[in-house]
Amino acid sequence: MYEKDVFCKIIAGEIPCYKLYEDDEVLAFLDISQVTKGHALVVSKKHFDNFLTTPQEIMHKVMDVAQRIGQVQIKILGARGVNILTNCYPASGQTVVHFHVHVIPRYNENEGFEITMKNNSEGLNLPALAGEIKENL
Numbered sequence: 502m503y504e505k506d507v508f509c510k511i512i513a514g515e516i517p518c519y520k521l522y523e524d525d526e527v528l529a530f531l532d533i534s535q536v537t538k539g540h541a542l543v544v545s546k547k548h549f550d551n552f553l554t555t556p557q558e559i560m561h562k563v564m565d566v567a568q569r570i571g572q573v574q575i576k577i578l579g580a581r582g583v584n585i586l587t588n589c590y591p592a593s594g595q596t597v598v599h600f601h602v603h604v605i606p607r608y609n610e611n612e613g614f615e616i617t618m619k620n621n622s623e624g625l626n627l628p629a630l631a632g633e634i635k636e637n638l
């Protein structure tokens with residue numbers, strides 16, 4: 502039997518959330534674990550596993566709400582920046598398998614959230630790599 506994930510349970514009203522926005526296709530609420538003050542999640546009401554497997558039209562609607570929440574975090578909460586993040590598959594750090602976008606307001610640089618992007622380009626054939634991706638888009 503299909504086991505509902507935690508976001509499906511929130512959407513069904515089976516567990517509570519601090520709701521920020523709702524329409525027929527999209528729900529936004531505060532993340533239970535606030536990386537920074539106002540950290541929000543925007544989810545598709547219909548279950549899709551992640552951003553990569555969500556139909557374009559729904560993905561656009563989720564991203565539209567994420568943009569609006571990010572704008573409010575800057576204007577109203579006084580954030581100086583916002584990270585918009587969506588993890589796809591466990592290898593990327595996705596823990597809840599239900600398409601969601603994190604909207605994380607940033608007040609300063611050292612507040613418990615960081616993404617480190619090392620430069621691992623050495624040995625890579627960038628023209629071949631670019632060609633491989635480009636040909637398959």
Ligand code: AMP
Nearest residue numbers: 507518531532533534588594595596597
């Ligand atoms: P990810 O690791 O990208 O899959 O993010 C999942 C997020 O869901 C985490 O930041 C959790 O804190 C958040 N989360 C899990 N359960 C709940 C819940 N019941 N209400 C709100 N946020 C939740």
